[in-house]
Amino acid sequence: MTTTTLQGPQRIACLSTESVDVLYRLGAQDRIAGISGFTVYPPQAREEKTKISGFKTGKLERILDVQPDLVIGFSEVQRPLLDACLEAGVDVLWFNHRSLAGVSDMVRHLGQVVQRTEAAEALVADLEARQAQVAQAAQGLPFKPRVYFEEWHSPLICGIAWISEIIQLAGGIDVFANTAQRFPSRERAVTPEQVLAAEPQLIMGAWCGQRFEPEKVLAREGFPALNALMQDIPSSDILSPGPAAIERGLVHIFDAIARCAGTTPQALGFDA
Template sequence: MSHYQRIACLCTEAVETLYLLGAEHLIAGISGFTVYPPEARQHKPKISGFSSGKLEKILAVEPDLVVAYSSLQSDIVKDVADAGVDVQHFNHRDLAGVLRMVRVLGSLTGKEREAATLAASLQAAIDTAAAESAANDAAGLPRPLVYFEEWPDPIITGIGWVGELIELAGGRDAYAEHAPFVRAKERIVADPLTVAARAPDLIVGSWCGKRFRPETLLERDGWQQVPAVRNFARGHVIEIKSADILAPGPTLLTRGLPQLQALIRQWHADRAAGALA
């Protein structure tokens, strides 16, 4: 069976996955927002942004397949298709979709066996985390309320897979009702005081494409009595880099999930030691 030989990746998670599959030699170009693996930025030409890209620059690397993600890339995907190039346009918003993406890319590149192995390892990470959380539940340990902030102004809460990761790590998503919403504007919280009123035990900031400034939370009116903010000095307010938790690929489970688990384990340890303010 003939497989694609020159793949232009407009999304970072496709790059990461193809490297993990041993198919990096097939990558003809990458998004400028690519983070993992770092060597991709050194060796592969950058051909697009995330929500923007010039067709001429993409076509210049002579792709036979363009891989894209989300409705934000719909316009450039249409232009690519009109130019006669095949397109694989992913739009998953959950962990199950990450596993599907891995298998699809494996099929498109002749790396089915490697994709099955990678998907199995990611599923094992999910199962192990779920078992640990279930054991904590059975032992009567409470689940901390975790507030995840994707953007500060306006405040935007976490997308679907973030809520899944919080639950897997043993927490409760403070804005679980927002998780099903695909579009960021549907996850806007207009009044910061309503976040404070939910009194999250832990806060995670992951401002997409921008460094999280935890001190801004201390400056928000009414946030000084939030449990997470009161325990600020104990590390109950942290940043998880957006590349680790907002790019819907393997990194969600290899980097994002372990950081959430460490945060929640520390909360349990502080609670057991009577160290919570």
């Protein structure tokens, strides 16, 4: 459900970081009335905007305090809070995309909502061009490394669908590509034995809300024998399905995959 006014919503509450990033990129930042406390991009948003929620937690009263005419959320985790906003008479917009194509669709949808369709198409073109550049460079990899991406450590949770897509776009083989398509996140749980059996050559991690610690991974029985390259990926650059996952996360992952394959992105003709 979206607003029906001719100008579009004027006071938008964003409960997830990617919508904040996109609205700034579209030149619609003046319409943002409140943001998630987990917002990272753009950095100035944390200084300029009122923080009204976490990602998994939020109070309806704090959201209503900024008098929003639209509340934007992401994933089934935020759906109950959005339903509460609806019951309070506030329009909501819910995204639940899990793919890179979904990122483009989200950007276009927000462009329509704030009447910045040309800016949205330009942003989509930039994001898709970056994907094409990485995919082209990845064709020159000496081989495709086997990759395990860890999103959480207790229990082990493998990377979500868009991360799996990024790994494959960047020339890697996601050893849990099928599991990555499952949701909610608990359905992506894997065992240490399954990881060992998959024999990854590259282990990357972004522990949601925590720093990935390779030494803890290597403390697991059998993991040192994998002799896998270990790489931390900043959570803010990969765990939200927005521009940052493509402009930053994809670049980080391609760099790690290239190094695992014995080369560099630059040697393959890619310059971030």
